[in-house]
Amino acid sequence: MREEVLTSPAIWFCLVCYRCYAHCPQNVNFPDLMRVLRYLAIKGKYVTADIIDRINEIDKRLQILRHDLIKYDVTRQKR
Numbered sequence: 365m366r367e368e369v370l371t372s373p374a375i376w377f378c379l380v381c382y383r384c385y386a387h388c389p390q391n392v393n394f395p396d397l398m399r400v401l402r403y404l405a406i407k408g409k410y411v412t413a414d415i416i417d418r419i420n421e422i423d424k425r426l427q428i429l430r431h432d433l434i435k436y437d438v439t440r441q442k443r
């Protein structure tokens with residue numbers, strides 16, 4: 365199922381936040397599995413450079429959004 369897995373958009377959904385790993389009773393390191401699958405997808409040219417650029421842009425926007433939300437929330441609590 366190599367091609368089916370490495371072409372699936374599902375491997376890009378994980379935020380690699382490690383919450384599942386921190387709570388997994390079986391110590392399954394799911395985020396690192398996702399990282400390896402992404403590496404294999406890129407290395408095997410299962411994803412185009414355009415898709416990687418778009419995913420990087422989404423990650424960048426999410427970081428900005430997270431920064432702004434935390435800044436807003438912390439500032440609001442100080443009042």
Ligand code: SF4
Pocket residue numbers: 377378379380381382383384385394395
């Ligand atoms: S690391 Fe685990 S909890 Fe975090 S987004 Fe990925 S699958 Fe979900």
